Amino acid sequence: MKEKEPMSKKALLVNILVTVSIFVIATLLAIAFFHYSVNSTSVAIIYILAVMLVARYTNGYVPGIVASFLGVICVNYVFTYPFMHLNFSIDGYPVTFVAMAVISGLTSMLTTQFKRQNEILNEQEKYLMEAEKETMRANLLRAVSHDLRTPLTGIIGMADTYLADSGWLAEEEKTYMVKSISEDANWLLNMVENLLSVTRIRVGETRVNTSPEPLEEVVSEAVQRLRKRLVQAKVRVQVPEEFLMVPMDAVLIEQVIINLLENAVYHSGSEQIDLYVTREEEAVAFHIRDYGKGIAPERLETIFDGGGTGGNQSGDSHRGMGIGLSICKTIVNAHEGTIWVRNWKQGAEFIFTLPLREDKGNGKQTDHFGH
Amino acid sequence: MANKQTILVIEDEKNIGNYIETILLSNEYKVLRSMNGVTGLSLCTSHRPEVVLLDLGLPDIDGMEVLKRIREFSNLPVIVISARTQEREKVEALDGGADDYITKPFGAEELLARIRTALRHRLHAGRIQSQEPLYSRDGLVIDFERRLVTLQGNAIHLTQIEYKLVSLLARNAGKVLTYDFILKEIWGPYADTDNQILRVNMANIRRKLESNPAEPHFIFTEIGVGYRMLE
Numbered sequence: 001m002k003e004k005e006p007m008s009k010k011a012l013l014v015n016i017l018v019t020v021s022i023f024v025i026a027t028l029l030a031i032a033f034f035h036y037s038v039n040s041t042s043v044a045i046i047y048i049l050a051v052m053l054v055a056r057y058t059n060g061y062v063p064g065i066v067a068s069f070l071g072v073i074c075v076n077y078v079f080t081y082p083f084m085h086l087n088f089s090i091d092g093y094p095v096t097f098v099a100m101a102v103i104s105g106l107t108s109m110l111t112t113q114f115k116r117q118n119e120i121l122n123e124q125e126k127y128l129m130e131a132e133k134e135t136m137r138a139n140l141l142r143a144v145s146h147d148l149r150t151p152l153t154g155i156i157g158m159a160d161t162y163l164a165d166s167g168w169l170a171e172e173e174k175t176y177m178v179k180s181i182s183e184d185a186n187w188l189l190n191m192v193e194n195l196l197s198v199t200r201i202r203v204g205e206t207r208v209n210t211s212p213e214p215l216e217e218v219v220s221e222a223v224q225r226l227r228k229r230l231v232q233a234k235v236r237v238q239v240p241e242e243f244l245m246v247p248m249d250a251v252l253i254e255q256v257i258i259n260l261l262e263n264a265v266y267h268s269g270s271e272q273i274d275l276y277v278t279r280e281e282e283a284v285a286f287h288i289r290d291y292g293k294g295i296a297p298e299r300l301e302t303i304f305d306g307g308g309t310g311g312n313q314s315g316d317s318h319r320g321m322g323i324g325l326s327i328c329k330t331i332v333n334a335h336e337g338t339i340w341v342r343n344w345k346q347g348a349e350f351i352f353t354l355p356l357r358e359d360k361g362n363g364k365q366t367d368h369f370g371h
Numbered sequence: 372m373a374n375k376q377t378i379l380v381i382e383d384e385k386n387i388g389n390y391i392e393t394i395l396l397s398n399e400y401k402v403l404r405s406m407n408g409v410t411g412l413s414l415c416t417s418h419r420p421e422v423v424l425l426d427l428g429l430p431d432i433d434g435m436e437v438l439k440r441i442r443e444f445s446n447l448p449v450i451v452i453s454a455r456t457q458e459r460e461k462v463e464a465l466d467g468g469a470d471d472y473i474t475k476p477f478g479a480e481e482l483l484a485r486i487r488t489a490l491r492h493r494l495h496a497g498r499i500q501s502q503e504p505l506y507s508r509d510g511l512v513i514d515f516e517r518r519l520v521t522l523q524g525n526a527i528h529l530t531q532i533e534y535k536l537v538s539l540l541a542r543n544a545g546k547v548l549t550y551d552f553i554l555k556e557i558w559g560p561y562a563d564t565d566n567q568i569l570r571v572n573m574a575n576i577r578r579k580l581e582s583n584p585a586e587p588h589f590i591f592t593e594i595g596v597g598y599r600m601l602e
Contacts (some may be wrong), residue, residue: 162528217594221594238583243575251595273379
């Protein structure tokens with residue numbers, strides 16, 4: 001990847017600097033050693049080490065190879081007889097120096113190669129992660145377009161029928177049609193808001209911008225917005241008496257609450273739904289409890305993974321709940337909370353938690369509406 | 372029929388414009404329409420409407436710019452139409468002189484309520500405040516002269532700051548007040564821009580006025596923007 005590019009001036013300078021400084025240190029060390037014990041072998045080893053370090057901390061093969069030659073010359077010039085002269089011809093020397101050149105050359109090449117391979121591995125890993133994300137996005141998109149098309153078909157069909165009517169539709173039939181149109185359109189609206197919230201997460205990678213928000217305000221606004229859309233929803237709400245500020249992205253958490261409540265309204269077949277918040281030691285837990293038919297046991301594990309189940313078994317509605325729930329999970333996880341579901345004798349309970357402590361990294365975050 | 376109130380709708384989406392017009396016409400308002408900012412501004416000067424409904428995303432000039440130019444010559448109520456999830460945009464519009472905002476998609480009831488509120492506040496020549504001596508809704512009575520708050524006939528004890536907050540919201544009932552506006556009104560112009568203190572006070576008020584703080588009846592939260600009191 002990088003070897004094809006011509007080395008930039010800066011990189012060259014860095015390479016030279018690293019090489020030179022490692023060599024200076026090595027030479028000083030070698031002099032010290034040589035001073036105590038006149039032994040050129042340990043000196044050679046010091047230089048081999050230096051060559052290895054050079055190969056490790058510079059880019060490309062060149063510095064390593066240059067360093068190995070430099071090492072050989074240094075040893076020959078400074079530390080072997082005749083001192084301060086280059087002489088390779090004395091008996092036994094050629095073998096030593098060739099060996100040293102080969103060893104240091106090989107080490108430098110090995111080190112460089114090793115480094116390269118590491119880089120390639122890293123890059124591949126990054127690429128794989130990127131690809132995984134891409135698949136996730138594609139899956140989501142597929143699921144969404146499927147989920148969007150169904151209510152849209154209903155809306156278009158009913159609107160066309162209404163328009164084509166030449167007097168044979170009864171008044172209550174018309175009312176029913178317009179009602180369904182409005183219902184489907186409202187559901188679509190929530191879906192669009194879900195998708196918007198996903199983009200809000202993706203922009204800042206997997207973490208979200210949190211600011212401390214009063215728990216009760218978030219809960220009450222979420223319920224209010226749900227009621228505006230689903231007038232028939234019967235929700236009982238309860239929050240702790242104690243005033244709690246919870247670090248979160250309020251828009252996203254509201255979306256989670258709305259999704260879970262809407263889910264309960266549409267899918268559980270329960271009249272009454274309870275939303276209550278409890279304070280745990282280091283977290284707050286939001287409970288969304290219905291008294292309907294509960295979740296099919298085989299779906300408990302995978303319910304938050306979205307799509308995958310090939311339509312919902314409930315049969316009472318064409319509105320899938322896959323996307324909404326997988327978005328809930330994404331949002332809660334991005335807050336470092338957890339989400340799960342359990343069945344009761346009657347009905348199901350969705351629970352998600354948000355940590356109470358402010359993250360150190362996020363401590364100084366200003367409110368998103370602030371300055 | 373000469374005294375119908377005129378509403379100028381500056382909105383480039385034809386369908387939404389039609390929808391608003393239908394609602395307004397069936398509620399005895401006169402409607403002027405403009406598909407862009409420039410025409411909107413000139414209609415505003417030539418016809419002097421009672422209320423302006425302004426969409427922020429216009430094809431020619433930015434909605435905020437239209438708002439700014441209207442404010443250069445007039446105090447007339449401007450209600451901004453905005454898309455959800457853009458709290459910042461709402462706050463900027465409100466702090467930039469808009470009287471209120473309404474979020475897409477909105478129902479007829481909501482739109483009419485906003486317009487009524489805007490018209491009512493316009494009648495009081497002062498800055499924004501109503502001069503009525505009493506606020507009385509669903510058993511909550513605030514007597515501004517005697518500085519008394521009662522709920523179903525029982526006196527509610529509020530601290531100085533809490534009373535100031537409640538009465539500020541009540542005098543502007545139906546209108547959303549931004550955090551910044553409230554902070555400046557209650558704690559003065561040099562107040563910290565941190566709204567934590569405001570929200571703690573609101574939580575206390577909620578515990579005194581509302582039977583269930585999670586389902587408020589009198590004071591509603593618009594997170595990221597501010598508070599609105601039941602009209």
